[in-house]
Amino acid sequence: EAGVTQFPSHSVIEKGQTVTLRCDPISGHDNLYWYRRVMGKEIKFLLHFVKESKQDESGMPNNRFLAERTGGTYSTLKVQPAELEDSGVYFCASSGHRDGGQFFGPGTRLTVL
Amino acid sequence: QKEVEQDPGPLSVPEGAIVSLNCTYSNSAFQYFMWYRQYSRKGPELLMYTYSSGNKEDGRFTAQVDKSSKYISLFIRDSQPSDSATYLCAMRGGSYIPTFGRGTSLIVHP
Numbered sequence: 001e002a003g004v005t006q007f008p009s010h011s012v013i014e015k016g017q018t019v020t021l022r023c024d025p026i027s028g029h030d031n032l033y034w035y036r037r038v039m040g041k042e043i044k045f046l047l048h049f050v051k052e053s054k055q056d057e058s059g060m061p062n063n064r065f066l067a068e069r070t071g072g073t074y075s076t077l078k079v080q081p082a083e084l085e086d087s088g089v090y091f092c093a094s095s096g097h098r099d100g101g102q103f104f105g106p107g108t109r110l111t112v113l
Numbered sequence: 114q115k116e117v118e119q120d121p122g123p124l125s126v127p128e129g130a131i132v133s134l135n136c137t138y139s140n141s142a143f144q145y146f147m148w149y150r151q152y153s154r155k156g157p158e159l160l161m162y163t164y165s166s167g168n169k170e171d172g173r174f175t176a177q178v179d180k181s182s183k184y185i186s187l188f189i190r191d192s193q194p195s196d197s198a199t200y201l202c203a204m205r206g207g208s209y210i211p212t213f214g215r216g217t218s219l220i221v222h223p
Contacts, residue, residue, distance in 0.1 A: 004156070033210075042117070043157070043201070043213040056210065091156055098209045101147070104156030 002026070004105035006092050012111045018080040021108045025074070025094030032075050033095075033102060034067060038088040046090075049075060050098070082112045116140050119202055119214030128223050132189040134200050136214045139183065142206035146178050148187045149201040151216065157201055161187065192221045 005024045013019050025032045034046040046065070047057040051072035060067070064083070069075040079086050089109050093102040119136045126132055134148075145164055149157035161176040163169045169176045175188040185204070189196055199218050203211035 040215075042115075042215050043203075045210045048210065059210075093156075101159045101162050102211075104149075104158070106154065106156045 004092055004094050004103050006090075006105040006108050008108060009106065010109045010111075012113065013082055014113050015084055016081045018078065019082055019110060021077045021079075021090055021110070023075045023077070023092030023105060025092070026096075026103055029094035029096050029103075030072070031095045031098055031102075032069060033093040034075070034077055035091040035093065035104075036088050037091065037107075038085075043091065046077075079110070082110075084112050086110060087112045114139055116212050117202065117204060117214040120217055121215050123218040123220055125220045125222065126192055128192060128194060128221055130192050130221070132187075132192050132196070132219060132221075134187040134189075134202075134217050134219070136185050136202035136204075137183055138185075138204060138212075140204075140206065140212070141180075141183070143204040143212075144207075145205050145211075146176070146185050147203040147211060148174075148176055149203060151199045151201060153198075160200075189219075192219075194221050194223055197221050 007022045032049040035043050037043045045059040048055045049069045052069050066078045089107040091107045092105045095102045117138045148161040151157045166178045166180045173190045177186040199216040201216040202214040205211045
C-alpha cells in the first residue's frame with residue numbers, strides 16, 4: 001500500500017513568488033491534514049480536510065495560504081506571495097478515522113530567499 | 114511555558130543500551146499520547162499510541178504515561194544503530210489535533 005506522498009520534495013523560491021505544494025493521501029483516507037515545521041520549532045497544525053471540506057483551518061497563519069482538496073482526493077497548499085518566514089518543512093498527513101493515528105508524508109522543504 | 118516540553122538532545126548511547134526519552138506537558142486535558150520516529154529527510158512515523166495513564170509495550174519499545182506528573186516516556190531496549198532518529202512526542206485531548214514536542218535526536222553508535 002502506497003503511503004502519503006508529497007511533491008515537490010524541495011522548493012526554493014524568492015520572496016513574493018508563488019508556490020504550490022501537493023499532497024496525495026493514502027487511498028481511502030477521508031481525513032487529510034497539513035502541518036508546518038519551522039526550523040528549530042515544533043510541528044504545528046495548519047488545517048484539516050474531511051473529504052473535500054475544510055473541517056478546521058485554525059492553524060493557517062494568514063490569507064496568503066490557500067488549501068484545496070478538490071474531489072476529496074489530493075490536496076494542494078498554495079502560498080502567495082511567499083515571505084521569508086514561510087520557510088520550513090510542510091508535512092501532509094492522512095487518517096482513515098479522525099481519532100486514528102495519522103500517517104505522515106515525507107514533507108516538502110520550502111526555502112524562501 | 115510551552116504546552117509540551119521535550120529536550121532536543123542529541124542523546125548519544127552505545128548499541129545495546131536502554132534509552133529513555135521523555136516529555137512533560139502542562140495541559141491536563143491531554144488524554145491521548147503518541148510517539149513518532151522521524152528519520153532524516155522523512156516524515157514522522159507513528160510508533161506508539163496510548164490512552165490515559167499506564168504502560169504499553171510493543172517489541173523493544175515501551176511507552177509510559179504518568180498523568181499525575183504530566184510526564185510521558187518512551188523506553189527503547191537493546192538499542193540498535195537503526196534506532197538513530199529524532200523521536201517526537203505528541204499529545205491531544207478531545208481535539209483530534211495533536212500538539213507536538215520539538216523532538217529528541219537519538220544517536221546509537223556501534
